[in-house]
Amino acid sequence: MFDVIVIGAGFAGSVLAERLASQKDLKVLLIERRREIGGNCHDFKNELGILLHKYGPHIFHTDNVKVWEYLSQFTKWDVYFHKTLAVVDGNLVPIPFNINTIYKVFPESKARRMEEALLKHFDYNSKVPILQLNESLDGDLRELADFVYEKIFLHYTEKQWGLKPQEISSEVTGRVPIFVGRDDRYFNDRFQAIPHLGYTEIFRNMLAHKNISLMLNTDFHDVCRIENGDIYFMDQKFEGKLIYTGQLDELFDMKYGALPYRSLRLEFETIPVEWYQPTTNVNYPNNYGFTRITEFKHLHPLNCSSTTILKEYPEPHVPGENLPYYPIFTEQNQILYQKYASESVKVDNLIPVGRLAEYRYYDMDDIVARALEVFEKWI
Numbered sequence: 001m002f003d004v005i006v007i008g009a010g011f012a013g014s015v016l017a018e019r020l021a022s023q024k025d026l027k028v029l030l031i032e033r034r035r036e037i038g039g040n041c042h043d044f045k046n047e048l049g050i051l052l053h054k055y056g057p058h059i060f061h062t063d064n065v066k067v068w069e070y071l072s073q074f075t076k077w078d079v080y081f082h083k084t085l086a087v088v089d090g091n092l093v094p095i096p097f098n099i100n101t102i103y104k105v106f107p108e109s110k111a112r113r114m115e116e117a118l119l120k121h122f123d124y125n126s127k128v129p130i131l132q133l134n135e136s137l138d139g140d141l142r143e144l145a146d147f148v149y150e151k152i153f154l155h156y157t158e159k160q161w162g163l164k165p166q167e168i169s170s171e172v173t174g175r176v177p178i179f180v181g182r183d184d185r186y187f188n189d190r191f192q193a194i195p196h197l198g199y200t201e202i203f204r205n206m207l208a209h210k211n212i213s214l215m216l217n218t219d220f221h222d223v224c225r226i227e228n229g230d231i232y233f234m235d236q237k238f239e240g241k242l243i244y245t246g247q248l249d250e251l252f253d254m255k256y257g258a259l260p261y262r263s264l265r266l267e268f269e270t271i272p273v274e275w276y277q278p279t280t281n282v283n284y285p286n287n288y289g290f291t292r293i294t295e296f297k298h299l300h301p302l303n304c305s306s307t308t309i310l311k312e313y314p315e316p317h318v319p320g321e322n323l324p325y326y327p328i329f330t331e332q333n334q335i336l337y338q339k340y341a342s343e344s345v346k347v348d349n350l351i352p353v354g355r356l357a358e359y360r361y362y363d364m365d366d367i368v369a370r371a372l373e374v375f376e377k378w379i
């Protein structure tokens with residue numbers, strides 16, 4: 001009945017299902033274990049009509065024209081430039097750290113010296129890693145590097161990854177950039193926007209093709225199995241391709257152990273004030289157990305006397321209890337992942353794709369680009 005089975009209705013699975021159905025006229029069965037489409041990009045309206053991102057705030061940005069044009073078939077966009085503030089020493093300051101931030105956190109005379117030193121040594125509108133600033137002979141630039149490391153990076157990273165300072169690799173630390181300019185936007189990409197009716201609407205439009213059948217609330221293991229390199233669907237051997245966007249360790253029954261992830265506890269709260277904070281995101285690098293607060297009304301403005309916010313508390317991932325959000329990049333984990341990857345190549349018709357199946361972090365535009373690439377290679 002079906003030419004292709006796709007597991008997972010996030011961007012990886014939905015883009016592939018849409019392309020195969022619309023460009024190759026193949027019959028696609030899309031199986032999703034959740035009750036909803038969109039994967040981690042799923043959004044929905046709460047009782048006040050505020051569009052919330054169920055799995056954490058998602059901001060679209062890309063330099064990839066192909067991705068932009070592809071997604072634009074399924075949505076109109078609203079103009080939106082993402083700006084993030086961080087609470088540093090009790091003040092709200094723009095990040096990534098730039099010249100405006102310097103003037104907010106240092107006395108004016110020192111800030112001016114820092115600005116002059118930056119412009120003397122580096123190009124305007126360039127990004128300079130703090131490691132490079134630290135190597136400078138200029139004392140003001142070294143002070144700036146230390147400040148950014150301590151107040152913006154260190155404690156945020158400790159919270160986000162549950163690490164002690166000494167466990168944070170200096171390779172990563174050194175790459176934290178300072179922006180030598182006054183552009184307060186979080187991203188510099190050419191295309192930055194919010195889908196007019198939200199992300200779920202994009203998925204609805206993608207999956208509306210007559211060749212796509214959707215099974216929600218169904219786990220891969222409920223209807224499929226892999227045995228001796230063959231794929232079975234409802235106990236019958238399936239000769240078509242299986243596109244799998246779930247966890248590769250789960251597909252092979254965790255036979256080598258679970259792949260480690262970092263998880264999040266997400267706490268939504270509705271507050272009887274019109275606005276809670278000045279921007280969508282405010283980061284709290286040095287205070288509280290949460291890393292940031294998101295106020296969703298900034299993404300889709302709405303006339304409403306209350307507002308809904310989200311606090312993100314990073315926590316260890318416990319399989320079966322919370323969700324795997326961020327893969328943890330260590331050499332050891334990559335070796336473990338490779339064991340599962342070698343199992344997957346033994347299954348002829350299996351195509352693992354997506355953030356879980358490939359055990360890597362993809363932004364939305366990257367995963368759309370990856371799915372389009374997989375589709376083109378397959379053609």
Ligand SMILES: Cc1cc2nc3c(=O)[nH]c(=O)nc-3n(C[C@H](O)[C@H](O)[C@H](O)COP(=O)(O)OP(=O)(O)OC[C@H]3O[C@@H](n4cnc5c(N)ncnc54)[C@H](O)[C@@H]3O)c2cc1C
Pocket residue numbers: 007008009010011012013031032033034038039040041055056057058059060061218219220221245246247250325326353354355356362363364365367
């Ligand atoms: C907190 C957070 C914030 C983010 N913010 C941004 C942002 O601002 N901008 C940006 O560009 N990107 C952001 N991202 C990244 C974005 O979420 C990913 O790029 C995107 O979700 C990847 O899509 P995917 O299809 O690979 O995975 P997913 O969206 O996770 O989709 C996989 C789907 O497969 C289903 N599935 C898994 N296993 C099975 C199974 N056994 N049976 C059936 N179904 C199964 C899952 O339920 C899920 O629906 C963020 C990620 C996180 C974690």
